[in-house]
Amino acid sequence: xxxxxxxxxxxxxxxxxxxxxxxxxxxxxxxxxxxxxxxxxxxxxxxxxxxxxxxxxxxxxxxxxxxxxxxxxxxxxxxxxxxxxxxxxxxxxxxxxxxxxxxxxxxxxxxxxxxxxxxxxxxxxxxxxxxxxxxxxxxxxxxxxxxxxxxxxxxxxxxxxxxxxxxxxxxxxxxxxxxxxxxxxxxxxxxxxxxxxxxxxxxxxxxxxxxxxxxxxxxxxxxxxxxxxxxxxxxxxxxxxxxxxxxxxxxxxxxxxxxxxxxxxxxxxxxxxxxxxxxxxxxxxxxxxx
Amino acid sequence: xxxxxxxxxxxxxxxxxxxxxxxxxxxxxxxxxxxxxxxxxxxxxxxxxxxxxxxxxxxxxxxxxxxxxxxxxxxxxxxxxxxxxxxxxxxxxxxxxxxxxxxxxxxxxxxxxxxxxxxxxxxxxxxxxxxxxxxxxxxxxxxxxxxxxxxxxxxxxxxxxxxxxxxxxxxxxxxxxxxxxxxxxxxxxxxxxxxxxxxxxxxxxxxxxxxxxxxxxxxxxxxxxxxxxxxxxxxxxxx
Amino acid sequence: xxxxxxxxxxxxxxxxxxxxxxxxxxxxxxxxxxxxxxxxxxxxxxxxxxxxxxxxxxxxxxxxxxxxxxxxxxxxxxxxxxxxxxxxxxxxxxxxxxxxxxxxxxxxxxxxxxxxxxxxxxxxxxxxxxxxxxxxxxxxxxxxxxxxxxxxxxxxxxxxxxxxxxxxxxxxxxxxxxxxxxxxxxxxxxxxxxxxxxxxxxxxxxxxxxxxxxxxxxxxxxxxxxxxxxxxxxxxxxxxxxxxxxxxxxxxxxxxxxxxxxxxxxxxxxxxxxxxxxxxxxxxxxxxxxxxxxxxxxxxxxxxxxxxxxxxxxxxx
Numbered sequence: 001x002x003x004x005x006x007x008x009x010x011x012x013x014x015x016x017x018x019x020x021x022x023x024x025x026x027x028x029x030x031x032x033x034x035x036x037x038x039x040x041x042x043x044x045x046x047x048x049x050x051x052x053x054x055x056x057x058x059x060x061x062x063x064x065x066x067x068x069x070x071x072x073x074x075x076x077x078x079x080x081x082x083x084x085x086x087x088x089x090x091x092x093x094x095x096x097x098x099x100x101x102x103x104x105x106x107x108x109x110x111x112x113x114x115x116x117x118x119x120x121x122x123x124x125x126x127x128x129x130x131x132x133x134x135x136x137x138x139x140x141x142x143x144x145x146x147x148x149x150x151x152x153x154x155x156x157x158x159x160x161x162x163x164x165x166x167x168x169x170x171x172x173x174x175x176x177x178x179x180x181x182x183x184x185x186x187x188x189x190x191x192x193x194x195x196x197x198x199x200x201x202x203x204x205x206x207x208x209x210x211x212x213x214x215x216x217x218x219x220x221x222x223x224x225x226x227x228x229x230x231x232x233x234x235x236x237x238x239x240x241x242x243x244x245x246x247x248x249x250x251x252x253x254x255x256x257x258x259x260x261x262x263x264x265x266x267x268x269x270x271x272x273x274x275x276x277x278x279x280x281x282x283x284x285x286x287x288x289x290x
Numbered sequence: 291x292x293x294x295x296x297x298x299x300x301x302x303x304x305x306x307x308x309x310x311x312x313x314x315x316x317x318x319x320x321x322x323x324x325x326x327x328x329x330x331x332x333x334x335x336x337x338x339x340x341x342x343x344x345x346x347x348x349x350x351x352x353x354x355x356x357x358x359x360x361x362x363x364x365x366x367x368x369x370x371x372x373x374x375x376x377x378x379x380x381x382x383x384x385x386x387x388x389x390x391x392x393x394x395x396x397x398x399x400x401x402x403x404x405x406x407x408x409x410x411x412x413x414x415x416x417x418x419x420x421x422x423x424x425x426x427x428x429x430x431x432x433x434x435x436x437x438x439x440x441x442x443x444x445x446x447x448x449x450x451x452x453x454x455x456x457x458x459x460x461x462x463x464x465x466x467x468x469x470x471x472x473x474x475x476x477x478x479x480x481x482x483x484x485x486x487x488x489x490x491x492x493x494x495x496x497x498x499x500x501x502x503x504x505x506x507x508x509x510x511x512x513x514x515x516x517x518x519x520x521x522x523x524x525x526x527x528x529x
Numbered sequence: 530x531x532x533x534x535x536x537x538x539x540x541x542x543x544x545x546x547x548x549x550x551x552x553x554x555x556x557x558x559x560x561x562x563x564x565x566x567x568x569x570x571x572x573x574x575x576x577x578x579x580x581x582x583x584x585x586x587x588x589x590x591x592x593x594x595x596x597x598x599x600x601x602x603x604x605x606x607x608x609x610x611x612x613x614x615x616x617x618x619x620x621x622x623x624x625x626x627x628x629x630x631x632x633x634x635x636x637x638x639x640x641x642x643x644x645x646x647x648x649x650x651x652x653x654x655x656x657x658x659x660x661x662x663x664x665x666x667x668x669x670x671x672x673x674x675x676x677x678x679x680x681x682x683x684x685x686x687x688x689x690x691x692x693x694x695x696x697x698x699x700x701x702x703x704x705x706x707x708x709x710x711x712x713x714x715x716x717x718x719x720x721x722x723x724x725x726x727x728x729x730x731x732x733x734x735x736x737x738x739x740x741x742x743x744x745x746x747x748x749x750x751x752x753x754x755x756x757x758x759x760x761x762x763x764x765x766x767x768x769x770x771x772x773x774x775x776x777x778x779x780x781x782x783x784x785x786x787x788x789x790x791x792x793x794x795x796x797x798x799x800x801x802x803x804x805x806x807x808x809x810x811x812x813x814x815x816x817x818x819x820x821x822x823x824x825x826x827x828x829x830x831x832x833x834x835x836x837x838x839x840x841x842x843x844x845x846x
Contacts, residue, residue, distance in 0.1 A: 111766075
């Protein structure tokens with residue numbers, strides 16, 4: 001009985017770590033840069049396939065690939081924002097119009113990125129094995145790669161938290177998240193900060209994709225599910241709250257683990273039920289602002 | 291007859307009390323003023339009356355009936371209309387259609403299209419906007435946009451009209467015209483509450499004035515009483 | 530007097546054109562049978578989905594990404610009921626089922642900000658797909674279903690009827706006071722509410738109406754596939770295409786989405802024989818480009834150019 005509970009709880013935390021990362025990424029993009037990037041999952045997919053390519057073709061260890069995949073996806077995100085979304089922001093008639101336009105633009109991006117990936121890597125499932133040996137934790141057995149994933153997810157989260165809290169750039173980001181206009185007046189280069197946030201969000205997605213590729217099989221169409229989960233977590237944690245998204249990811253991971261234990265295959269439906277309940281009762285989420 | 295009254299009206303934004311335990315009343319047929327420094331809670335109070343916001347506690351009654359908890363469109367149909375500080379017209383729709391919507395939806399039961407069109411045209415004339423019916427509302431000047439908003443509000447056949455800073459951004463001539471429009475509306479039998487910063491207008495047109503500061507009612511009375519109230523002068527000079 | 534002759538003249542020419550067009554469309558299979566009929570069925574289908582989408586998302590600005598969900602509901606209605614009931618009833622039920630789903634979704638999400646609506650509809654397709662996969666795996670034990678076969682000419686005529694009904698609905702909504710209310714909600718929802726419009730009710734009903742013809746179209750188009758499963762039936766592409774077609778064509782006038790649908794359906798059919806991924810990439814790029822550079826769509830661009838031309842002529846006189 002205890003072993004089963006441990007199994008479910010730790011399993012939930014493992015998934016939760018990934019959910020936390022992707023949710024923080026989306027929260028950066030929506031909470032600060034005000035872009036609801038529904039192509040977020042595609043960046044996750046890119047991170048996964050980049051890692052796969054580096055490992056299978058070049059033999060590079062996935063954990064080492066972190067320093068390659070991360071920056072590459074970051075740069076893609078940064079450039080995308082600096083060109084596409086900045087232009088949309090300046091040409092949109094109102095913040096609400098910008099929200100709508102950027103949502104639709106990211107919808108277009110979704111199809112572009114996904115189909116480019118299919119072109120390059122095909123549409124069949126893919127994968128590799130890495131650190132797949134079992135580890136015994138108090139009677140429950142877990143694959144080493146999943147524990148490493150959890151460790152990295154928490155680690156990346158901590159590093160990022162320190163970055164936000166301690167560095168100058170991090171404070172600029174928090175200022176921009178609170179009040180872009182005033183932050184601009186106080187000398188923060190808004191365009192650059194927003195693009196940076198968007199890029200950082202993509203970075204998180206890339207990292208998550210890398211970690212996912214270590215544990216699961218990957219497919220060019222895998223992004224959509226993760227985007228939806230990220231959205232639900234961001235709403236659960238409170239639209240615009242980065243700590244909320246981090247914690248919310250773990251909560252959702254736990255819930256998913258419990259649901260999968262009871263009835264596998266219904267986890268997404270369970271998430272959606274939570275989503276509906278949230279929308280009905282408290283759309284601002286657990287730690288939400290507005 | 292008290293056409294509008296509120297008891298203990300309170301609204302919080304986060305931890306801040308935007309409106310705090312305000313009691314107020316407005317008598318039928320009068321022009322009442324609502325003044326106070328910026329951030330005093332005046333527009334918030336309007337929002338609570340028109341149900342644009344939901345209040346935390348307290349009760350508001352219109353013609354004796356409780357209206358707290360109703361939706362804006364229901365309150366509108368009962369006979370309360372308002373204008374907004376940031377003029378909220380339907381920018382890309384023709385001027386006539388802006389007013390027409392009020393005639394068609396602002397009362398229950400609604401009117402026929404032909405009657406509504408006639409009434410809307412008449413209201414445009416009443417506020418001083420005759421020949422611009424087909425122009426998109428966004429192409430109007432600010433004073434004309436404000437007139438349009440008033441016409442739309444009147445189209446919903448209100449018994450009570452809330453005017454939020456009608457005179458903001460108007461030059462002296464336009465302000466005088468606006469004041470004259472306000473009295474003409476009152477002469478039609480409509481009770482008016484005005485939020486204003488233009489003191490001259492408030493003092494000359496209102497019969498009774500209420501003063502808010504930091505969400506609380508600090509004074510209430512005739513223009514003379516308010517003008518000479520030490521508390522009010524402090525509040526305004528201290529800003 | 531003058532007004533009457535004016536209005537009747539205004540409707541005479543477009544009315545005649547519409548009538549001729551309808552006759553041409555109705556007799557199409559007689560003089561151009563085979564592939565052209567199938568292509569035209571596809572075009573009509575995309576026109577129906579796009580115009581339906583514009584009925585709600587156009588004036589209100591609430592972006593629905595759920596079109597694929599309603600289309601899929603129609604498909605599954607045909608799959609489940611196709612053998613038991615006559616075709617017209619199946620299609621009607623397909624439309625009705627989509628109406629109910631949209632009613633539910635709208636009631637849940639249209640009281641909130643537009644962004645919640647957009648993301649809820651976005652995930653809806655995936656959600657229904659997952660639930661159906663679960664259902665088929667665990668409850669019915671099937672994987673996918675077979676759909677009744679209907680000859681392509683019948684499919685065409687049914688699609689034509691749905692097309693006409695969609696256009697009529699869109700036209701009458703637009704010109705009614707209901708359409709004015711819709712537009713005012715898009716312009717300034719708070720002001721609309723304060724003008725006496727029950728904005729939530731108007732939004733929910735319009736959204737539900739917009740789903741009806743998508744469901745009906747799905748029901749009849751399902752017969753072309755013969756075998757369907759949740760992946761085939763609930764394809765996000767069907768949510769993407771109407772957005773692309775409507776924004777490209779321009780949502781200000783009714784014929785904007787129609788033009789967009791015709792162009793992109795034709796393009797899709799032509800390009801799909803090359804690498805399928807390539808045409809989707811192109812369409813994605815086009816959508817992004819149109820959002821950036823042509824916010825009022827093709828029709829908006831033409832109108833702007835037209836105004837510039839006639840405006841200049843005015844200045845010269």
